[in-house]
Amino acid sequence: MRRPSGARQTFIVMILVPLLAGTLGGFFGGVGGALITAALNPPACVNQALFKTDVTIPDGTQVAAGERFDKKWLVLNAEGRNHCTWTADYNIVWIGGPNLAERGSSFPVQPTSPGQEVTVTANMIAPSTPGTYKSKWILRSPDGELFGDQFWAMIEVK
Numbered sequence: 001m002r003r004p005s006g007a008r009q010t011f012i013v014m015i016l017v018p019l020l021a022g023t024l025g026g027f028f029g030g031v032g033g034a035l036i037t038a039a040l041n042p043p044a045c046v047n048q049a050l051f052k053t054d055v056t057i058p059d060g061t062q063v064a065a066g067e068r069f070d071k072k073w074l075v076l077n078a079e080g081r082n083h084c085t086w087t088a089d090y091n092i093v094w095i096g097g098p099n100l101a102e103r104g105s106s107f108p109v110q111p112t113s114p115g116q117e118v119t120v121t122a123n124m125i126a127p128s129t130p131g132t133y134k135s136k137w138i139l140r141s142p143d144g145e146l147f148g149d150q151f152w153a154m155i156e157v158k
Helices: none
Strands: 022-027 033-038 049-054 061-063 068-077 091-096 106-108 117-125 131-140 146-157
Touching: 068 146, 091 117, 091 146, 106 117, 117 131
Parallel strands: 049 146, 061 146
Antiparallel strands: 022 033, 049 068, 068 117, 091 106, 091 131, 131 146
16 A cells, blocks of 8 residues: 555654664664664762771770860772762761761862772861760762761760
8 A cells, every 4th residue: 555645654663772872773674764863871970988997086085075186087989880989079977976076067078089098087176075975977979968888986085
């Protein structure tokens, strides 16, 4: 059966989309040639942080009431497929226990590529009351995602 010139025909074609972006060409059973463009958005990168060690003020360190100190931790930006590079917009944030930060509740992180370690620092001050204090921290991405291992400052105020 011949169709008049310019007549429309609707076809439903099931296509398996490739994993890579690009343009595919094909011929579908006498219907004619077709070009299909698959513009895939790569998935967002993955944030992952691994605590390595305390650099300063190991757990249980005795600190005088009201003493200022810099707590430093060594953290690894985990290496893996599609892992994020930490930019200057990443920071460490207080998430639990007493906030021992001298000011605020977050501190910047130096830019760090996947597979690299970085020392992160929080400027702290010991409470005025004797006791044991554990202040918990974690990394935060620019979009607010909290991720990776938690780390903490645990001090004994005398």
